[in-house]
Ligand SMILES: [Zn+2]
């Protein structure tokens with residue numbers, strides 16, 4: 696959605712509160728598809744006087760992806776602080792500027808950038824998700840198989856594996 700900042704451009708320094716909802720297309724993050732549902736944003740903006748607009752807001756959404764271990768869908772609530780500066784002219788000294796034209800700011804890029812920073816590196820359906828059997832693919836949270844019987848549990852590397860798994864989550 697686009698934010699009309701016409702009033703702010705005429706009254707530099709005057710702060711305008713706003714609320715908006717934003718939609719983003721599904722995207723790939725570290726090769727996992729991620730979707731943000733129900734993105735809402737609330738904050739304020741003002742014109743800095745040099746035809747730039749400063750926007751500060753908080754965005755909240757539900758990130759939908761799949762569990763890194765068992766691939767089941769996972770939903771994670773995400774909140775992000777947005778502190779964005781919009782300008783009509785690109786500035787080589789400030790690559791973080793967002794551009795806008797006329798009186799309307801497109802919020803999507805700033806919202807996406809802020810939400811992506813708050814995503815977990817990996818999604819898990821639960822902290823102790825058992826994942827999929829690497830041999831037969833059965834979801835070990837829901838069922839058992841005999842592929843690795845007597846192998847994983849009592850194998851020489853089971854202690855090491857527990858150590859690695861426990862430290863993965865820190
Ligand atoms: Zn899982």
Ligand SMILES: [Zn+2]
Pocket residue numbers: 828829830831832833840841842843
């Ligand atoms: Zn199996």
